[in-house]
Every structure is written in C-alpha cells, then in structure tokens.
Amino acid sequence: MPQPDPMGRDPLGRVALGTRTTTRLLDDLRDRANAPAWEAFDARYRPILTAFAHRLGFAGDDAAELAQQTLAEFSRAYAQGRYQRGQGRLSSWLIGIASHVGSQLRRNRARGGGAVALDSQTDGQPGSACDDEHALQAAWDRERDRAAVAEALAILRETSRVKTETMRAFELFAIRGVPAEEVAAQCGISVDAVYVIKNRLTGRLREIVAELTIAYDEGG
Amino acid sequence: MRACPGEAELERLASLDERAVERTLARHVERCAACRAKLEAVRANNRFLAHVASDLADALGEVVSGAAREPETRPLPAPDSIPGFQIIDEIGRGGQGVVYRAVQIGTRRPAAIKMLLAGAFATSRQLHRFERETELAAGLRHPNIVTVFQSGVAADGGRYVAMEFVQGVPLDQFVANTLGLAAGSGKARADAIVRLVLQVARAVGHAHTAGVIHRDIKPGNILVDPKGVPRVLDFGLARSTNSGAAAATQVTQDFAGTPAYAAPEQLSEEHETTDARGDVYSLGVVLYRLLTGAAPYPCEGPLVLVARHVAETPPTPPSRHVPRLPADVQTIVLRCLAKDPERRYASASALADDLEDYLAGQPISARRDSAAYVLRKLVLRNPASSSAAAVVALTVLLAAVGFALLAADLDRSRRDAEAALSDSTVQRARMMAMAGDPQQAETLLWREALRAGIVTDDFALRNGTPEQRRSIWSLAEFYARLPRVMRARTEGVCTSVGLDMDRQELWALHGDGSRSTWSLDGQFVGRTPELTPLTPWAETAMASPNGRYVVLQGGGQAQVWDAQERIAVAPPFPCIQPAYYARIDDECQVVVYGNTPETGAVRVTDARTGAVLAHLDPTISGHVARSGTAGEVEVLAGTRNMPVPQLLAGRAPDWSFGPLPGIGDMLDTNVLGGIRNLTPTRDGGLIAASVDCHLYLFGRSPEPTLVAHVEVPTKGIDRLAYDEGEESIIVAGRDGLLARYAVPGLEQLSLLQTGQVPFALASMGTPPMVALAILGGGVDVYMASDHPWCTKISSTPCTHASVDVSTLGALAWGDDDGKLHIRPSEAGDVLAIDAHDGVVTSVAMSPDGSRVVTAGFDGAIREWGIDGSPIRDVAVGLTPVSSVTYSPDGRSIASGQTSGTVHVWRDGRPALSLRTDTFRVPMVAFSPDGESLLCAGVNANAATATVFDLESGTIRYELGGHGIAIRAVAWSADGTMVATAGDDRTVRIWNATDGRELQAITGLPWGPYDIAFHPEGTVLFAVGPGGAIIVADTLAGVELAKLPVHDRHVFSIAIDPDGTTLYTSGEDPGIGVTDLCHLLGFIRGNEGYWRSAGVPADPDP
Structure with a gap:
C-alpha cells in the first residue's frame, strides 16, 4: 500500500491542496523552514495573484512583480504574526496586500520609476481598480474560481475511481457539449448512462470546488 | 400514476421551463419525492456547469460548446456614441454583434458600424490582437476590400469598427442570380466564377502581404456590389474574436455556418497556428461551392462530426458534380483543399496567380512540374508547330515515366510549399526587425533557422540548403543591427551580473547566492552551490563589482558573504525594509542599502560587523553609489525634488553627510523624480547622475561643476555604468534602450533598442561589452557600439x-x-x-x-x-x-x-x-x-x-x-x-x-x-x-x-x-x-540559448 507522501504530494508529485485530509496550510507556514508548505502556498496563490494583477490592469512583468511583492510581503507579515486568522479571511488579507502593492507600483511608475506594462483590457489605467473594495473582491473571486475549477477538475480525474471512458464521456458531454447520443456512440454506452455520468461527476466536482473555494479563501 | 422517468427524460425536463413540462410527467414528479430531488439535482448540476463552463474549458485546454455555456445575455452597447458618425438604423445581428447603417458626419458618406458584443474577447490578449489587427486592416486599401475607416471604444465601453457601407449581395447569391445553378454548366460558367474568385484572392493576398489574415472567408463576407465587383468584409475581426473558446461559442449543435469554410487546422487544437494558408483553404471551399453548388464533404451536424469531416474526409472531386469542369480548375480547387497546409498554395496571391494563369491558358503552378502537362499545354497553344508524330512519341515516353514524375511532382510541390512558407516567415521577421519589434523577429528567425537545421560553420554553406543559407544570413542581418554577443538562460531574475574579460566569461548572481557562469560564446560553464538564503524569497542578492562579495537581503536581515571562500563575513544583521538594493565595495568595507525611492531611506553599514555607520533620513530617496578603492570609501546619495534634488556625500570616519553645493541648481527642475542613479568614476572625480531621462555629468574640482548634460531618448534611465576605461557611460533605459555617451562631453556614441527591461548592468572591455540582467529572467550581453562588426x-x-x-x-x-x-x-x-x-x-x-x-x-x-x-x-x-x-x-x-x-x-x-x-x-x-x-x-x-x-x-x-x-x-x-x-x-x-x-x-x-x-x-x-x-x-x-x-x-x-x-x-x-x-560570432553566441529553448512557436501566427 502506498505510503502518504510527507510533503503532501499526490501520486503525480503535485502538492495536493484543498482536500480535507490536507493539513491546514497556514499552520504549516508557521515553520519558516517548511519549504514544501511555502512552495505549496506559492504554487496556489501566485497564479491567482498574477491573474488578479491582470484584472487590476497590470500586464507582463508588472503583473509578475505585483504577485512577487505580494507574496514577499505576506511572508514577512506572517512571520511577524501580523495575520491573525480570527481577524479575517486569508483572501481578504492577500487582497489588501496586493491592492497596496498595486497602488505603490502604480505611483512608483507614475513618478517615473519604471515603465508599466499595460493590460489593454483596462484601457491603460493600471491599478485603477485598486481602491474599489467590491471590485477587488470580485476580481479575486473570479480568479479564485478559475483556479479552483481547474484544480477541481484535476482532482476529479485523479481521485474518481472511474474508467477512462467514463471520464471521457463526462468531458465530452459536460464540457465540450457533444450531444448525448454522439457521446453514447463514441463511448459505447447508453444515452441514459451519459446523463448518469454527467450528474454523478458534476455532483462530485461541485463538492470539490466548494471545498477548494473555502481552502483558497481560508488557507486551509 | 406513471412510472419514474428515465435519466434522459429527467434531463429533458430539467432543461424545460416549468410550465412546459408535460402534464402527466409533471404530476408524477410533483408527487414523487425521489424524482423531485433528482430533478433538482440535475438542475443544480446544469446551473453549475453553465456557471463554470469557461473555466472548465480553460482547464481542459479545449473549446466548450454552447450546450454547456450560458447564452450571451449581456446587452449590446448603445449605438449612439461613435465619434464622427451618425447612426441611422440597424442592419443586422450576428455572432459578433450588431451592424448599424450610419453616416460619416464629416464626409456624409455612408458607413456601416459593427458594434461588437461585450463578451467577444475572452482574454486581454484577444482584445489586444483585435485592436492591432483592426488597426492593420484600417490600413488596407484595395478595390476588392471594404475599407475600414476606424475602430475604437464607444462611450459605453463597447468596441466598434466603422467601415465603408457596401450595397451588395453575398457572393453565392450573386452567382446563383447571375450564373444560375451548377448542374450542366461548363467552362464559360466556371471561368466567370474563377474571375470573381480571382479578384477575391487578390484582395486577400493583398491583406496577407500587409500581415492581416482574414480567418473567416465565406460568401457571406464577400459582397458583390451593383457593378459586379466582389468586396471582402471584416478583415481583422474574425481572427481576434473567433479564436479559441470564443469561436466555439458560436457553434451550436446544428451549425452550418463558418466551420463549413474553416480549414482543418482552424478546427483543431492547433487553431492558434492558422496562417495565410487557412484563408487559402477557405477560398478553396468558396470556389468549390460556387462551382458545384455542393459542399466538398458533409458539413452538417455537431461540431465534432464536421471537424472530423474537415480533417479527414477527402473532398469529393468537383467534376463528380460538374463533369465538364475544366481539369485545371479542379486541380486548383483541390490544391486549396489539401488537408495539410503545407500542400496548399502558400498564399492567396499564389492562388490568384494560378487562377490568372488558368484564364490566360498558361500552365498553372499546381501542375507546372508535370512534363506531360506542360507538353499538352504547349501543343494546345501551338497546334501548328507541333507535329502529330512528335506528340505520339512523346506521349508514349511520358506514359512510361508518368508515375515516377507524378511522385517527384508531388514531393517537389510539397518542398516548394514548405520553402515558400518558410521564406514568407523569414521575410515577415525581417520586416518586424526593421519595424522595431526585435523580440518577435528573433523568435521567428530562430524558429525557421532551427527548422532548417542551421549550421553556423560559415556563411558560404556550399553544401548547405538554400534554407540554411537564408537562415544564417537573416540572423546575420538581425545581429548586425542588434549586436548581442550572447544570451543566457536563467531561472528567475538575476540581480547582479559581471563580465570577466580575462576568462571571457559572464557571471550572474541568483537570488539564493549561487552564481552561474557562461563563456562569451554562449556555452554554460557551471553554477556554484547556493549560499544560505535568508528567506524563501531572497529580496535582493547583490555582488561587489569584482564579484567576490555578495550581500543577501531578505526578511529584514542582511548578510555579507565572501563568495570566493564561500564563508559568511559577518552574522546576519538587521536591515531596513523593504530592501530594494544594496552596494558593497570590492574591499568589503561598507554595505550601502536602501528601500524604494518612494519610501526611501539609505543606510551605511560596516560590512565586517554589521554596525550601522549612517542612516539617512527617510525623506531622502534616490540611488546610491560608492566611490574610492584604496582605503577611502565615500557614499553618495541623491534626493528627490524637495524642493530641489540634492546630492549628498559622506565619508569615514564620522560618516556625516552633507550636500554637494549647487547641484540642485544645475539640474533641470522641471523634471520630476529626483536623482535616481549615481555612478562616480573610480577616483570619484566625475559623477554621472540621472534624473528621469536626463543624464548629467558633474565634476568635483573640488567644488561641483556641471560638465555635461544630455537628454537620453528613453522613457527613463534605469541603470548607469562606466566602461572599463571610464571613457564612456552606458545608459540602460527602462524601455529597453541601451545607449553609450562619451566622457566628458556626453556625445552620443551608440544607440541600441534591445527591447528588454534591464535589472542589472555591467560593462567591460573596449569597445565595451555590456551585460544586462533582464527583468523577465536571463542575461544578455551586447556590444555597446554601432556596428561593432x-x-x-x-x-x-x-x-x-x-x-x-x-x-x-x-x-x-x-x-x-x-x-x-x-x-x-x-x-x-x-x-x-x-x-x-x-x-x-x-x-x-x-x-x-x-x-x-x-x-x-x-x-x-x-x-x-x-x-x-x-x-x-x-x-x-x-x-x-x-x-x-x-x-x-x-x-x-x-x-x-x-x-x-x-x-x-x-x-x-x-x-x-x-x-x-x-x-x-x-x-x-x-x-x-x-x-x-x-x-x-x-x-x-x-x-x-x-x-x-x-x-x-x-x-x-x-x-x-x-x-x-x-x-x-x-x-x-x-x-x-x-x-x-x-x-x-x-x-x-x-x-x-x-x-x-x-x-x-x-x-x-x-x-x-x-x-x-x-x-x-x-x-x-x-x-x-x-x-x-x-x-x-x-x-x-x-x-x-x-x-x-x-x-x-x-x-x-x-x-x-x-x-x-x-x-x-x-x-x-x-x-x-x-x-x-564577428557577425558569425553573434549568431553562435545566441545559438545555445535558442537550441536549449527548442523550436519556438510563432509568437504571432
């Protein structure tokens, strides 16, 4: 029987996050020498922060810079005990840091501290959303959802004890939108079975996404 | 009471409006708790899937169909806010948005305005692409292209494109009206259609030359005006809005629209790589359908089926539908419809050439290499000069070798097409390099070079292929303009770099204190083990100019290392936060560090003990440099404009800092930002300072004097360094500019646009070689000289x-x-x-x-x-x-x-x-x-x-x-x-x-x-x-x-x-x-980087 990986990695070597069996990440981060925990934290939040930066209007290196500075600042703040779980959600804390870093970056650039790579979606107003709390939260939620869904799909694939054909039927029907009849023909199953698979796996996917959403927001 | 419905029935129920549920079934579900729960679960599942459809599609890396995605319900932007136009009425609606009839106010000429759906762009990249392509499309001027007047953002935030208004009918309708149905038709009808498509192909070819690919060629996008002139619509729109997931959202289970004209690669996972040959394919489908009235293969039903037919089903020869269709026309059509893009015409212009040759009775290129074909053409065109006996004899001979020729013919055609495509890519890259886009140009050039199996032995390549010669010379041309000695890959940003001219090596310091070394011909030499990092993310790692001592900063602590001996010089000591930069002298006497210019403070620390020697008030900002070598260390600090920039200097033993008098008065006080960069000569006699894009050189003899001043053509100076002999100053701009100015007059010596944002800068040798650590990772080494070769x-x-x-x-x-x-x-x-x-x-x-x-x-x-x-x-x-x-x-x-x-x-x-x-x-x-x-x-x-x-x-x-x-x-x-x-x-x-x-x-x-x-x-x-x-x-x-x-x-x-x-x-x-x-050396120095990166994808296919 395979032994659990002490670093919390799944059989593919990825750090398994968000499931109830995972030790709460924030507890692990108390140990600054716990490289896997920090690595996991970085792996989880850097993509969201980078995408979040895009939503704030930063692009390219500036978005990466915002993510980097936010993570670095979080690391410092956390080490100094400035984040108390009871005072608010981890996501709110990160949004606050990222917003501050974004504003700093914007001011810095505006004063000639370096070129800002603009994301054209914001029509050349980087960081313009930095001061709007609701917009920030909405942007964060959007990126969190995107990350959670991606990770949930990966977890579903890895943890659902279903045949490859079953997963294929699910992806064809539920994600690619192939008609049930066509899926049934391709996968050699009945149309009813296609619907059963869709509902069973979608239900499981919803559960995982819900768990992950909490994990992303709370750091669990 | 009827039995519980099956899964499929429940599913159907779930998708219906409550009132539409059949009465019997509804009664059952109302009464059956199990069915009610199940139905609710199905609905919840469907809502969930609709909600996360695009995320799932992204996660899957594939397109998602309309079935799993909520329909676009966002309202279309209001049509009353287009500058310079007056909206009259709505002409039509489509997958991309709404089209309005309008009048251009200034000229009173009629116009059509297409307002795009708010959700037309899935990503900012698509939006950016849209803007760029519509800009390009607006530059297209061709009698067969509908002119784009302008594009932009309406007052309500929606995107619009304003174009010439054409009163016309779609091409297929025009053909049906004027030439009748296909059945029983012959050469005259085919020639008339070819003439129309020839004009369209010329127009599309014109756009290809300008770098615009249509990607949605179909009869509906080709209007024939009252004079019978076909006009192509919507250049620049399809590519931006139809790629990826967005494309599939238009596709329903019963579509019979665009995908019927799409090339196989457009419907595959490689849709991003679709190029001009995708348009050639679509033109082939248009031609096929006009000639035959039929589709080349079945193209109705679900997307997956159509995609499979497009990708796999050979087109039915058009002559099956129209037996009297000229053979050359069939050949041309089938060449357009080749599944493999490399077997098609390389561009729409090449297709137009063949259509023109066909109409002129000339051999077409699709068959030009066939000896039998050419002979037949010649005989037909010159019947009097061709004796029947010769024809018979040659025909017998040709029949004997016919199959061999055919095989060779096909192979040659494939090679020709490959060569033509590759050539067009290289030409595009050369133009990009000239137009100031060196990064994309270089990627394309190396892509083609690696594909061609580039050999960097010499420039003659007597035994090489034409593609190899073209690759090496196009790269020579590139590096002749951008003299980069080498490029090195690094993991993450290096904060300190150096050049060792004795060893002909480049080194770069990583965030963990380790150091990578490359030879200047681009070969990786090795990486030293890491020094102990202070935090998971080292905030800065800076080396002394000679590379021996390293300061690592992070988590509010700093530590000095002797990188040569690999020992810590002193225990970690507290430093100010956030740490932004650090300087340590070659003798390891002091460490000068500070935080960002905005929140800046500067601290001077004894490098051996960590004792704070001086702490300059937090209101002070700016960069810090160090001068002096033999025992006397001086620290310089610049301030921002409060009220005028000051340049402070402090020395051992007391480290009291005072302003150098008069400096502020010598600066252009209209420029904001304060003194950001300071670099003194080794003896401290000259100090180079930058304020925004202004470079100043101050002398101290002993009172400060302004020696020279120059405005550098950059958005802002990020880094300064002297060359080895201190005869020139190297300036790196945050917009990628690399310039060199003579000391002391600051005459411009060279100007390069590297396209890279610098993070660290070092210079060595004569003429100076400059190493730049790039913000995105990697180190480049340039010759800071115009045409050093x-x-x-x-x-x-x-x-x-x-x-x-x-x-x-x-x-x-x-x-x-x-x-x-x-x-x-x-x-x-x-x-x-x-x-x-x-x-x-x-x-x-x-x-x-x-x-x-x-x-x-x-x-x-x-x-x-x-x-x-x-x-x-x-x-x-x-x-x-x-x-x-x-x-x-x-x-x-x-x-x-x-x-x-x-x-x-x-x-x-x-x-x-x-x-x-x-x-x-x-x-x-x-x-x-x-x-x-x-x-x-x-x-x-x-x-x-x-x-x-x-x-x-x-x-x-x-x-x-x-x-x-x-x-x-x-x-x-x-x-x-x-x-x-x-x-x-x-x-x-x-x-x-x-x-x-x-x-x-x-x-x-x-x-x-x-x-x-x-x-x-x-x-x-x-x-x-x-x-x-x-x-x-x-x-x-x-x-x-x-x-x-x-x-x-x-x-x-x-x-x-x-x-x-x-x-x-x-x-x-x-x-x-x-x-x-020398030029060959540049290519070799960059070769290792690109070979290790593999064949890069076309950055802008």
Whole structure:
C-alpha cells in the first residue's frame, strides 16, 4: 500500500491542496523552514495573484512583480504574526496586500520609476481598480474560481475511481457539449448512462470546488 | 400514476421551463419525492456547469460548446456614441454583434458600424490582437476590400469598427442570380466564377502581404456590389474574436455556418497556428461551392462530426458534380483543399496567380512540374508547330515515366510549399526587425533557422540548403543591427551580473547566492552551490563589482558573504525594509542599502560587523553609489525634488553627510523624480547622475561643476555604468534602450533598442561589452557600439570610388582628389600618393599583392609598387577610364573606357583594343583562367555585357535582359558563373560556359554599382546607392540580407580570398571593413540559448 507522501504530494508529485485530509496550510507556514508548505502556498496563490494583477490592469512583468511583492510581503507579515486568522479571511488579507502593492507600483511608475506594462483590457489605467473594495473582491473571486475549477477538475480525474471512458464521456458531454447520443456512440454506452455520468461527476466536482473555494479563501 | 422517468427524460425536463413540462410527467414528479430531488439535482448540476463552463474549458485546454455555456445575455452597447458618425438604423445581428447603417458626419458618406458584443474577447490578449489587427486592416486599401475607416471604444465601453457601407449581395447569391445553378454548366460558367474568385484572392493576398489574415472567408463576407465587383468584409475581426473558446461559442449543435469554410487546422487544437494558408483553404471551399453548388464533404451536424469531416474526409472531386469542369480548375480547387497546409498554395496571391494563369491558358503552378502537362499545354497553344508524330512519341515516353514524375511532382510541390512558407516567415521577421519589434523577429528567425537545421560553420554553406543559407544570413542581418554577443538562460531574475574579460566569461548572481557562469560564446560553464538564503524569497542578492562579495537581503536581515571562500563575513544583521538594493565595495568595507525611492531611506553599514555607520533620513530617496578603492570609501546619495534634488556625500570616519553645493541648481527642475542613479568614476572625480531621462555629468574640482548634460531618448534611465576605461557611460533605459555617451562631453556614441527591461548592468572591455540582467529572467550581453562588426579605416574626407584587396591582405583605394591610398598590411600605415589629376575611378591590386594599378578620369592608367613608388604609366591620353583590372597571372591589365572601348596591355605593352556596342564600359573583369574578359556596358536602351575571348579577340557571347545600364559584372572564383547587375535593380547569374541565365535576383532596392562573389560562389554581395551591402543567394536567386555599413552611396566592394572580410568604399570618408566572422560570432553566441529553448512557436501566427 502506498505510503502518504510527507510533503503532501499526490501520486503525480503535485502538492495536493484543498482536500480535507490536507493539513491546514497556514499552520504549516508557521515553520519558516517548511519549504514544501511555502512552495505549496506559492504554487496556489501566485497564479491567482498574477491573474488578479491582470484584472487590476497590470500586464507582463508588472503583473509578475505585483504577485512577487505580494507574496514577499505576506511572508514577512506572517512571520511577524501580523495575520491573525480570527481577524479575517486569508483572501481578504492577500487582497489588501496586493491592492497596496498595486497602488505603490502604480505611483512608483507614475513618478517615473519604471515603465508599466499595460493590460489593454483596462484601457491603460493600471491599478485603477485598486481602491474599489467590491471590485477587488470580485476580481479575486473570479480568479479564485478559475483556479479552483481547474484544480477541481484535476482532482476529479485523479481521485474518481472511474474508467477512462467514463471520464471521457463526462468531458465530452459536460464540457465540450457533444450531444448525448454522439457521446453514447463514441463511448459505447447508453444515452441514459451519459446523463448518469454527467450528474454523478458534476455532483462530485461541485463538492470539490466548494471545498477548494473555502481552502483558497481560508488557507486551509 | 406513471412510472419514474428515465435519466434522459429527467434531463429533458430539467432543461424545460416549468410550465412546459408535460402534464402527466409533471404530476408524477410533483408527487414523487425521489424524482423531485433528482430533478433538482440535475438542475443544480446544469446551473453549475453553465456557471463554470469557461473555466472548465480553460482547464481542459479545449473549446466548450454552447450546450454547456450560458447564452450571451449581456446587452449590446448603445449605438449612439461613435465619434464622427451618425447612426441611422440597424442592419443586422450576428455572432459578433450588431451592424448599424450610419453616416460619416464629416464626409456624409455612408458607413456601416459593427458594434461588437461585450463578451467577444475572452482574454486581454484577444482584445489586444483585435485592436492591432483592426488597426492593420484600417490600413488596407484595395478595390476588392471594404475599407475600414476606424475602430475604437464607444462611450459605453463597447468596441466598434466603422467601415465603408457596401450595397451588395453575398457572393453565392450573386452567382446563383447571375450564373444560375451548377448542374450542366461548363467552362464559360466556371471561368466567370474563377474571375470573381480571382479578384477575391487578390484582395486577400493583398491583406496577407500587409500581415492581416482574414480567418473567416465565406460568401457571406464577400459582397458583390451593383457593378459586379466582389468586396471582402471584416478583415481583422474574425481572427481576434473567433479564436479559441470564443469561436466555439458560436457553434451550436446544428451549425452550418463558418466551420463549413474553416480549414482543418482552424478546427483543431492547433487553431492558434492558422496562417495565410487557412484563408487559402477557405477560398478553396468558396470556389468549390460556387462551382458545384455542393459542399466538398458533409458539413452538417455537431461540431465534432464536421471537424472530423474537415480533417479527414477527402473532398469529393468537383467534376463528380460538374463533369465538364475544366481539369485545371479542379486541380486548383483541390490544391486549396489539401488537408495539410503545407500542400496548399502558400498564399492567396499564389492562388490568384494560378487562377490568372488558368484564364490566360498558361500552365498553372499546381501542375507546372508535370512534363506531360506542360507538353499538352504547349501543343494546345501551338497546334501548328507541333507535329502529330512528335506528340505520339512523346506521349508514349511520358506514359512510361508518368508515375515516377507524378511522385517527384508531388514531393517537389510539397518542398516548394514548405520553402515558400518558410521564406514568407523569414521575410515577415525581417520586416518586424526593421519595424522595431526585435523580440518577435528573433523568435521567428530562430524558429525557421532551427527548422532548417542551421549550421553556423560559415556563411558560404556550399553544401548547405538554400534554407540554411537564408537562415544564417537573416540572423546575420538581425545581429548586425542588434549586436548581442550572447544570451543566457536563467531561472528567475538575476540581480547582479559581471563580465570577466580575462576568462571571457559572464557571471550572474541568483537570488539564493549561487552564481552561474557562461563563456562569451554562449556555452554554460557551471553554477556554484547556493549560499544560505535568508528567506524563501531572497529580496535582493547583490555582488561587489569584482564579484567576490555578495550581500543577501531578505526578511529584514542582511548578510555579507565572501563568495570566493564561500564563508559568511559577518552574522546576519538587521536591515531596513523593504530592501530594494544594496552596494558593497570590492574591499568589503561598507554595505550601502536602501528601500524604494518612494519610501526611501539609505543606510551605511560596516560590512565586517554589521554596525550601522549612517542612516539617512527617510525623506531622502534616490540611488546610491560608492566611490574610492584604496582605503577611502565615500557614499553618495541623491534626493528627490524637495524642493530641489540634492546630492549628498559622506565619508569615514564620522560618516556625516552633507550636500554637494549647487547641484540642485544645475539640474533641470522641471523634471520630476529626483536623482535616481549615481555612478562616480573610480577616483570619484566625475559623477554621472540621472534624473528621469536626463543624464548629467558633474565634476568635483573640488567644488561641483556641471560638465555635461544630455537628454537620453528613453522613457527613463534605469541603470548607469562606466566602461572599463571610464571613457564612456552606458545608459540602460527602462524601455529597453541601451545607449553609450562619451566622457566628458556626453556625445552620443551608440544607440541600441534591445527591447528588454534591464535589472542589472555591467560593462567591460573596449569597445565595451555590456551585460544586462533582464527583468523577465536571463542575461544578455551586447556590444555597446554601432556596428561593432564593421570598422572604418579613416581616409580623406571625400568620395572613394574604388577599393581592392590583395591575397595577402594589402589594401588600396582611390579618392576623388586624385590620391591613391595603400595599406600594405593590416598593421601598416596608410600611404597616400598623388596619382591622377582629378578623380581616381578605379584601383586594382595585382594578385601577388606587389603592385597597384590605377585609372582616372584624366585618361591615364598608372602602375605603382606596393610601397607607393611609381612603376610605369601604362597609358595616358585615353578617354576617361571607368575601370581597370589585372589578369589572374598579373601580367595583363585591362581597362574600360567611356567610349565603349576596352584596352588590354600585356607586360606593359598594348595587346588588344576591343569595341563594345555600348556608350561606356563601367567595369571589366578577367575570367579566373585569364582567357576571357567580361565587360559591363551602358547603352541608351538595350545594354549588354560582353564576354570576349582574349586569344581571338572575338565576342564569346553577350548577356542582356537588364534592358538598361549594366554597371557591374563579376566572375565566380571557380569560373563557372558570371554575374551582371543592372539599373533594373536585378542581378543575373549566368552559366559562364554558354551564357545561359541561371538565376535572376530581382526587386533589389537599387541598381548595384558593384558586385562580388563570395569565394565559394554560393552568395554574392552587391553595393549601390543605399549604403548597405546586399547579400544574395546565387543558387536560389533570392536576396538574403542587408548589412548596414555606410550612410551614403557605396561605389565599390572587395572581398578577401578567404571570404571573411568585405571592404567597401563610397561617399563616406572611410573604408568599411566588415568582419563576417564577428557577425558569425553573434549568431553562435545566441545559438545555445535558442537550441536549449527548442523550436519556438510563432509568437504571432
């Protein structure tokens, strides 16, 4: 029987996050020498922060810079005990840091501290959303959802004890939108079975996404 | 009560409105708790799937169908806010948005405005692409393209495109109305359709040339106006809005729209790679459907089925539908519809060419290589001259080899298509490089180079393929403009870099304190183990200029390491936060560090103990530098404009800082930002400082003085460094500019646009080599010099009409002041001799390098020793002489005169006098065996170059085709080829044995004044009015590169016998010496990076 990986990695070597069996990440981060925990934290939040930066209007290196500075600042703040779980959600804390870093970056650039790579979606107003709390939260939620869904799909694939054909039927029907009849023909199953698979796996996917959403927001 | 419904039925129920549920079933579900729960679960699942559809699709990396995605319900933007237009009414709605009829207010001309759906762009990249492509599309002017007036953002935030309003009908409807149905039709109908599609193909080809791909060619996007002229709509729209997931959202289970015209690659996972050949495919489908009234394969039903048919089902031959369809038309259609893009026409223009050839009764390229086909065409076009017997005999012969030819034909077609595509990519990249997009250009060039299996041995590549030669020369052209010595890959950003010129190595410091080293030819040497990082994310890691000491900062702590001994110099000590930069001197005496300029503070610490020596008030911002080496350390700090920038200096032992008086008054106070960069010379006597994009040089003797000031053409100066000899300052701008200015006057020495944002900068060597750590990771090393691969030998400030080089490297040139200049050896001084009255028109060196012959407009030809001593007057009193040269054995001299006469002297005595049918002979050249003389010619109309047999004095053959003046001629070193260059901007390559034309290199930017073969004969160099050396492939007949050497006309070029150095002369006051090995070194130095990166994807397919 395979032994659990002490670093919390799944059989593919990825750090398994968000499931109830995972030790709460924030507890692990108390140990600054716990490289896997920090690595996991970085792996989880850097993509969201980078995408979040895009939503704030930063692009390219500036978005990466915002993510980097936010993570670095979080690391410092956390080490100094400035984040108390009871005072608010981890996501709110990160949004606050990222917003501050974004504003700093914007001011810095505006004063000639370096070129800002603009994301054209914001029509050349980087960081313009930095001061709007609701917009920030909405942007964060959007990126969190995107990350959670991606990770949930990966977890579903890895943890659902279903045949490859079953997963294929699910992806064809539920994600690619192939008609049930066509899926049934391709996968050699009945149309009813296609619907059963869709509902069973979608239900499981919803559960995982819900768990992950909490994990992303709370750091669990 | 009926039984519980099955899964499918429940699913159907879940998708229906409550009221639409069948009564019986509804009653059952209402009463059955299990069914109710199940139905609710199904609905919840479906809502969830609809909510996360795009995220799931992203996660899957594939497209998602409309079935799983919520329909687009966002309201369309209001149509009343387009600047310059007045909306009249709505014309129609489609997948992309709403189209309105409008009037352009200024001109009162009718317009159509397409308002795009708010959700048309899934990503900012798509939006960016849309903006760029509509901008390009707006530049398209073609009679068959609907003109885009403008595009932009409406007041409500929606995107719009305003275009010419065309009153017309879709192409298929026009054909149906005017030409009737396909059945029973023949050549006349087919020709009429071909004429229409030809116009469309020309329009699409025009757009391709401008870099715009349509991606949604279909009859609905081709309107035929009342005059019968087809006009193509929506350039620049489809590509942006139809790619990826967005495309699939338009596709429902019963679509019969765009995908029916899409190329296989557009419906595959590789849809991002679709290029001009995708449009060719769509044009093929349009042509097919117009000709036959049918689809080439089934294209109704679910997307997956259509995609499969498009990808796999061979098109039904059009002649099955229209038996009398001309065979050439069928061939053209089927070539367009090849599943493999590489088997299609490379561009819409190539398709148009074939359609045109078909209409003109010419052989089409799709079948051009088939001997049987060409023969048949010739017979049909010239029936009187083709005897029936010959046809029969040849037909029998051809039947025997038919299959072999067919196989070869197909293979050749494939290779041709590949070569054409690759060539177009390289040409696109060359244009990008010229247009200031070096990063994309370089990626494309290396992509094609790696695909071609580039060999970087030499530039001749005698045994290489044309693609390999094109690759190496296009890269040479690229690095000639952007002289990057090497590029190194790194993981993450390196905050400190250095160059070790003794070892010819580059090093870069990583965030964990480890150091990677590369040789300057791009080879990775190794990486030292990491020093202990202080935090998971090292905030800064900076090395002393000599690289020995390293400061690591992070988590509010700093530590100094001796990187050579790999020991910590002192325990970690607290530092200010956030740590932004650090400086440590080569002797490890002090560490100076600070945080960001905005929240800035500067602290000076004893590097050995960590004791704080000075802490400058937090209101102080700016960069810090250090000067002094031998025991005396000085720290400089700059402040922002509060109220004026100050420059502070402090020294041991007390470290009290005070302002250098008057500095603020010397700065341009209109510039905000304060002093950001400070770099003193080693003795501290000169201080370079930057404020925004202004560079200042201050002296201290002892009071501060402003030595020089210059505004650098950058958005802001990010880094400064002196060169090794402190004779110039290197400036790195945050917009990728790399400039060099002379010390002390700050005259501009060079200006490069690297396209990279610098993070760290180091300079070493002369001319300076500059290492830049790039913000996105990686280290680049550049030569901070304009054209470092080309040096100039200074000469008199006048025109130099001719230059020549001997086998031993001796060099000679003449000027228009009558002087002959001789450089006997590379290290020798240049001699200047009064040789002629007026312009020295031509100079030649004897093959053994011992003599020089000169000719002038004074009608004299004179021979000189290599030491400048006169040997003899070969001739005087001639008409002005244009050209003079030695024979390969050095005993004969030939000249070309303005009268059209050619003279030959043997051992100093007249041997031959030849007449050409020209006004002037601007150039003469002996064949390598000395038996023939090639003479250029200038004539009023049909100029020719003449090849004389020197033994008989007769004409061997004449070379024409240029029409007008032939100013330059050359022999290949092996004597097998002859080249002529004419004012028709063409270089022609001829077989030297029989005068048969082998290749024509057309479309040069000017008519060359001089040409020279590379000793291997594979490439040829041409110079002329443009100042650049043009490199052409003599075997493939194409231009390969342009090397910028001079600023003005170049009259003469010579190449040394080993083919590594080119010498050029012209209107510039110097002789250009182009070192091809140097250029090759740039390619090799960057080769490792690109090879390790693999074949990069086209950044903008």
